[in-house]
Amino acid sequence: MFGLGTTELLLILLIVVLLFGAGKLPQLGAGLAKGIKNFRKTMSDDEPAGNATKGTDDIAAKKD
Template identity: 60%
Template sequence: MFGLGMPELIVILVIVIVLFGAKRLPELAGGIGKAIKNFKKSMSEPDEIDVTPKKPIDESKEKKEEGKDKS
């Protein structure tokens, strides 16, 4: 597991408990779990954003209309 043995994992766990406290540990773990779940969900779903235009814009038509207004 990433080259980490049991002693290294225990040291990391102790450091996390000291930094965040035992009371905030479940809250922190829940937040990390939700973040991982959302990441996996977003990676498995197709892109929801459709960036293709609905109808093509004819710029030459707009320029002709602007020219008529100025004269």
């Protein structure tokens, strides 16, 4: 996993615990999971990228 061994991962986990405290870890994990879920949902939308500007073109046409 990204060239990190067990020792490096444990060291990173220890630093995170020291910075945020053990009580904040569930909140951090939940926030991270929510962000990943939203990212995946956005990436898997069926709307092609070309249609994303269609709404702004309509607004610009109405404005003129």
